[in-house]
Amino acid sequence: MKVRKILIIYYSRTGFTSTVANEIANSCGADLESIRDIRRRFDGKSYLRLVFEAAMHSDTLIRRVRYAPDNYDVVVIGTPIWCWNVSNPIRTYIKSHRHQFKRIAFFCTYGGSGQVKIFQDLEKLAGQAPIARLAVKDSDIKNERQHEEVKEFTEKLNNCIL
């Protein structure tokens, strides 16, 4: 029997998206890969550049990925929201790999707004509709209130590949 596989790809600058990505991976036994941006995004100058580049939808330089998305039945893509936009490392990843996606799902983490637009943008970038979406607020992650919605999201992934 063919083994069905899920790959989770995410970018996280300050850890929120990473927390959700790990929780999803643990509950569905998925492979997990963090996208690494070659540019530094932590000092004051790089923060301003990040805001500018997010608004401009610029591509960035990311490190080569370990897992080939075309080996997976579902690729789950996770991003923080930056200025109502997809983070640039995830934008760059999707543009380079979208021809390799069989089915996709999206999740994002955010402070308070922009999640509806983000999902529309992700769908346009990837060129297909997702099988599931999940938006998790930072405040819910801080207070560990995300578990129920992560579980529902994971169930949708598992049901889809049965």
Ligand SMILES: Cc1cc2nc3c(=O)[nH]c(=O)nc-3n(C[C@H](O)[C@H](O)[C@H](O)COP(=O)(O)O)c2cc1C
């Ligand atoms: C430059 C920048 C822009 C942001 N813009 C938004 C935004 O438009 N809407 C929002 O809800 N949160 C926004 N946030 C908050 C992040 O989306 C949120 O903290 C996210 O969980 C960070 O994920 P990470 O910890 O995985 O990097 C922004 C954060 C940064 C650094």
